[in-house]
Amino acid sequence: MDPIDKKLRAILSDVLGLKPGQADQFTPDTGLFGDLPELDSMAVAGLLTEMEDRLDIVIDEDEIDGELFETYGSLLAFTRAKLPEA
Amino acid sequence: MKAAEYPCPLPGGAAAREYALTFDAAREKRVLIAPALFEEGHKLRRFTLEVMRRLDGAGIDCFLPDLPGCNESSQDLALIEPEDWRMALEAAARHFEATHILAIRGGGLVLPARLGGWHYAPVKGASLLKTMLRARIIAAREAGREETIDALMEQGLQMGIDLAGYSLSGEMLRQMGELLPGKQTGISVIEHELIGGSALWLRAEADEDAQQADALAAVIAIGLSA
Numbered sequence: 001m002d003p004i005d006k007k008l009r010a011i012l013s014d015v016l017g018l019k020p021g022q023a024d025q026f027t028p029d030t031g032l033f034g035d036l037p038e039l040d041s042m043a044v045a046g047l048l049t050e051m052e053d054r055l056d057i058v059i060d061e062d063e064i065d066g067e068l069f070e071t072y073g074s075l076l077a078f079t080r081a082k083l084p085e086a
Numbered sequence: 087m088k089a090a091e092y093p094c095p096l097p098g099g100a101a102a103r104e105y106a107l108t109f110d111a112a113r114e115k116r117v118l119i120a121p122a123l124f125e126e127g128h129k130l131r132r133f134t135l136e137v138m139r140r141l142d143g144a145g146i147d148c149f150l151p152d153l154p155g156c157n158e159s160s161q162d163l164a165l166i167e168p169e170d171w172r173m174a175l176e177a178a179a180r181h182f183e184a185t186h187i188l189a190i191r192g193g194g195l196v197l198p199a200r201l202g203g204w205h206y207a208p209v210k211g212a213s214l215l216k217t218m219l220r221a222r223i224i225a226a227r228e229a230g231r232e233e234t235i236d237a238l239m240e241q242g243l244q245m246g247i248d249l250a251g252y253s254l255s256g257e258m259l260r261q262m263g264e265l266l267p268g269k270q271t272g273i274s275v276i277e278h279e280l281i282g283g284s285a286l287w288l289r290a291e292a293d294e295d296a297q298q299a300d301a302l303a304a305v306i307a308i309g310l311s312a
Contacts (some may be wrong), residue, residue, distance in 0.1 A: 017293050041228065042125055042250055043218035043290035049213055050288055051175075053147035061223055084282050 006053055008079055012072075015039070015047050028073025044069060057082040072078065087139075088106075088133030092181040093155055094174045095163060105158045106151040106178060107135065109142035111233060112278045115310050116147040117203065118184035120175055124214060125250050130190055132290040133286050137188075140303030146310060148188075151178040164246055164253035168261045171196040187273075188306055191287060194273070195265040202272030204309065205286070206302060211265030220247035276305055 001009075001024075001084050005082050009023035016023075016036065025083075048059050057079070087109055094104040099253050112117075119138065122130040138148045153171045155163030176198035179187065192214050194205035225251035226233045238247060243256045254262075268275060277283055281301045286293055 009290075012290040015290055017284065017289050017291065038290040040290065041225040042217075042221040043288075044224055045217045045273075046288050049217045050285075051214075061220065064224060065221070065227070069191055 002073060004055070004080060004083060005076060008051070008076055011047060011050050011054060014050070015043055024026035026072040028071060028076070030072040031070065032075060039069070051079065055083065057078060087135075087142075088183075090149075092151055092178045094151075094177050095170075096154060097163065097167070102159075103153065104152045104154060104159060104161075104174065104178075106149050106182070106227060107138070108147070108149045108182065108192045109138055111142075112261075113147045114185070115147060115309040116149070116183055116185045117306065117310075118175065118179050118182060118187045118201070119148060120187055120189035121150060121153065121156075122217060122287065123156075123192030123195070124252055126191050126209075126214070129287050129289060130293045132292065133299055135298065136294055137303045140299055141306060144307040145305065146307065147182075149178065149182040150183065151175065152300050161265070162253070164255050167257045167281060167310060168196050168265060169256065172198060172240055177200070186306075186310065188204035189273070192280040194267045195262075197270050197273065198289060199270075204274050204276050205267060206276045206281070207278040207287070208267030208275055210267065215249075216251070216301065221250050222248075244257055259302070276302065276308070280305065 013023045031041060033044060052059055068074055087107055087236060090106050090108045091103040092106050094102050096102050098147065119134060121134060122128050134150060139148060141148045153161045153174050154161040155166040175196060179198050179201055184201060187197065187207040188199045189197055189209050191209050194208050195211050218240055222232050242259045246253065246255045281298050282293050283298045286295060
């Protein structure tokens with residue numbers, strides 16, 4: 001697991017209150033928004049702000065749509081595209 | 087733990103009585119809590135009380151005031167500005183004869199002057215607003231409406247705005263957006279990394295964490311015994 005993947009899982013762990021290691025079981029197909037009722041608009045907004053802080057990226061509002069949070073894979077791909085190649 | 091009241095100055099020179107939860111045994115060390123703001127205030131309230139219980143157990147009095155327009159306050163939040171919260175904390179500090187302050191997250195943006203203490207997990211006012219603006223945009227999008235941060239801010243600065251269930255005045259938006267933590271002498275910053283565990287203000291559902299409460303209370307208790 002590369003550092004970006006790791007950081008993103010850690011942020012999701014915080015938001016969802018997961019136990020250590022639980023987020024390691026996420027696969028690209030793990031459903032997020034829509035599958036997890038606790039992930040409401042406020043939680044998603046907090047998640048985005050935290051991603052900006054911890055990953056040092058800027059997320060534009062136009063980029064936020066339902067598909068972005070559909071699965072863990074789509075969120076990870078979006079995050080990677082925001083960062084320069086490591 | 088007891089419910090108490092303190093005289094809170096209001097805009098325009100009036101005054102109200104606001105509630106405070108207190109652990110008061112007339113002890114020498116007396117810590118005023120500046121609570122987290124908005125949605126984070128709800129998510130961290132239980133944690134805040136757990137920290138207070140531990141401070142009480144360590145022989146430290148502590149006081150958690152309701153800020154005007156928040157929690158049990160009967161004041162209209164839409165008429166409140168950050169400066170009113172600062173004055174409320176100032177008044178609470180005087181009333182409860184606080185010797186120190188523990189500010190939590192956004193609470194540290196409205197610190198009263200001349201009271202030393204701690205600021206746990208500082209946050210910029212602009213970040214608090216951005217998260218609430220985003221939540222509104224995401225909810226609107228789910229409902230098939232398009233909103234933008236710029237348009238909401240422009241509208242909000244002129245006529246006020248409802249964000250995440252909070253009615254905020256234009257002045258509240260303007261001032262909150264400019265508030266930065268960490269400019270006050272005598273306030274030590276406690277970064278969340280020192281406390282450990284996953285940040286409770288990020289939780290989708292409010293939660294608590296005994297270890298985190300232990301850790302934060304220990305930092306304060308050790309600081310006060312030095």
